[in-house]
Amino acid sequence: MNIRSFGVIGAGQMGGGIAQVAAAAGGLNIILVDVSQEMLDKGKKVIAGNLEKMVAKGKMAADEKEAVLNRIVTTTDMNRLAEADFVVEAATEREDLKFQIFRNIDAICRPEIILASNTSSIPIGRIAAQTKRPDKIIGMHFMNPVPVMKLVEIIRGIATSDETYNTTKTLTESFQKTPVEANDFPGFILNRILIPMINEAIFTLYHGVGSVEGIDAAMKLGANQPMGPLELADLIGLDTILAIMETLFAGFKDSKYRPCPLLRKYVEAGWLGRKTGKGFYQY
Template sequence: MSIRTVGVIGAGTIGRGVAQSFAQAKFEVILVDISQEQLDSALAQIRRDVLVHAMLLGQQAQESAETVLSRIRTSTEYAPLADADFVVENVTENWDIKRAVYEQIDAICRPGVIFGVNTSAVPITRVASVTKRPAEILGLHFMNPVPMMSAVEVVSGHFTSEETLDITRGVLKDLGKEGIVVQDSPGFITNRVLMVTINEAIFCVHEQIASAEDVDKMFRECFGHKMGPLETGDLIGLDTILNSLTVLYESFRDSKFRPAPLLQKMVDARLLGRKSGQGFYTY
């Protein structure tokens, strides 16, 4: 199957990064979001990111940005996805919202079109069960910042076919990324481990064991991490952390996934990290 046009659902931080990555790899992109304002903001951010990247590499910056953007068309409707050869969904970690999206796009997209579920915790087999194409459903866990990451967590659900995995590995290779295949389980590998780590770091701050700065410094200086867990939480978005922990807790019924009270309080206060300008740090 030739993949030339990719549908990207959701124009938030991850969605726009996915759209940018595909457009820079010379795919045609259909970027869909319910908000035109969000779409406009995504295009503006992509333009800035491409310009910065181009200037760092000494390229013709303006031309590069406009060329990339020319490959992205936007819509507040799902109908244009009828032209897509491959779809990546990036909506919020809420099962009711995701289910409604898949029920709609399953009726619009051609048979055989692969749906990549960009999720950190929702089971892929559950998503597949609400479509008429379960063999073409798999997880594609892109991480932020998408254009800079060299690997993607690829999740094989109960019904996912080997052909779907092979095609997806090829698509990711075209993006300059390696697909690392794991089996379907809530949180998969990355988030099952990462969310507990971030949550425990938040508990340490909540219990006044250490400041956010010192917690992160320990991880950077002692373990060689590029970012500490709280810096990582701010980058991902604390609302996304909370949603992921909630899904993990509901899936496993294990208290180790219980969100820290401070995390819930910060999300309630809309202190979400980088995207809101304030989280554990000020941006």
Template structure:
């Protein structure tokens, strides 16, 4: 199936990044969120990212204008009726995602593929909220989207080969590398990453080391570009907690239980970079 118009639900950190790479690849993009101020902020962030590339000589100024010209904003999910392919990039919350997919089922023509950028919720569970489970798939981008090359592509039990092939082609068109995962909680990336982050939080909780020392060990000892606590702040501690809860509940293994300190920080509103305070202060 040829994709010409690409819909993105959510204009936050992940959503505006997905919209940027889609528009850069030449697609017409509809970026949606629940409030105009959210989509305006997302569009401003895209413009800022593109201007940074212009300033570095990596992008021509007129190309920046063309990319921005391919993006339209929306605060009504009914606008997704014009899209050929839709990616949901809302909060990592089942109730929110299920409601979005139920609405998309009603407004999008039958041929439209509905993808989710979920980082942990099983695709089959999301697909059950539609009457087109064969056209539901996971398209999990990494953060920051314009920089990171990986996209996890996750098929539910009912996802068709045609839906998979269209998604793989779309991923490559956006200059990303797809990696296929089967439909289990956390998929591949977060099933490996989140226990590491959680264990780093436990080390802090138990007083094994200070935050800087924990991060330094992983950066210099394991050659990670960023320490796990700083990475958790970048991802968002609420998102980390949501993923760990999904792993814990979905797999029933106590090794995935979230550290009480992580839960305490989230309850206090210390969510990382986006709130100005997490394991570090920003």
């Protein structure tokens, strides 16, 4: 690989985490792009806070923290991605938004550059169809929180080349992550299993089978899960849970993927979990 400059689109929880890992473990120079300077400043502040915790725990030297931060350049100008040797999109999980982003970066980035999406559910083949380089489009699904979680799902579209896959796999390993190949079906591996489980936990609450605390306690103590499904839903974001369920339902046309009405009601009320201060729990 000859990847030195790494573009990340989206400075939120996922994009910021990817930028941090690529700059720290991967040693790459990062071009972090978002629509507003406010989002960029907030994202870089979170990264700085994460690195400071690593310094406090003795996992990173103070001078290395500064070096990592200096490798991350923020900008609202997407045209800066013309300098990137690899680009990952980590925008909101909306199909129309991702399609537009890929049409834009396909025109901006050099034709040999791989363009990856951190989508958690949207088929890669559909994203690739928005570009003139379908062989260089791939899914690179990081887990939340990115600096902590080891798994990265790598999803090949029908046109994704072996070279694109192998480069992405090697890059993932350089981030000290474990790549797992997934075929291009809605939800891929993890979210096809995890998100319907969370949706079923919400149905369990909706039907009055148990309380929020009871459902989470049952799954933690009975299934040995480190977090209860409703607590995890709040961490992921209820809007993201709903978007993934809708993608699964649209993709499979199977009623078992129907989003719970209570989930939709919470999202419509703006109760999205930790990021809004209220979800199934109060924060």
